[in-house]
Amino acid sequence: MQYFSKKKLVLPEGYFVNSSQIPLAKEVNKLLANCGCENFPIKSLSEAIQKSNFFFTIQNEFKNKLYGFVRVTSDKGLNANLWNLSAATGKNQQLYYSVLLQLTLEKINREMPGCSISVQAPVSSFKSLKENGFIIDPNGIRVMGYKL
16 A cells, blocks of 8 residues: 655644653553543553554643554554554544554555555544545455454
């Protein structure tokens, strides 16, 4: 999948993207719950974030809070998977999703060209996913999960 950015998106003043400081799993769980997503055990989520190939967060320089998150795992040959895509609800939610997607797709395209990309994401992100070239449930394919 070749990805080309349509336009550079800009976050509101005071907001920034971070890819070096590992977020606390507790804060990621809060953000996931805010989006209506499933929460995960803190230890498991923390380990998943640390073992990911990379992640992006959206934060505010004045508030100690996450506004967006996505992490990526990949075999760096065939597949890249976006996990836990989430963005705080409110007027900027679609912007947060789009910024995370744009940065993530640019990095995958640059560092893992040729990888097929899949995403695990909440319904609230579907508009931004479509705008960034994703096809929702192509040919009726649905994701399945298994819980022990």
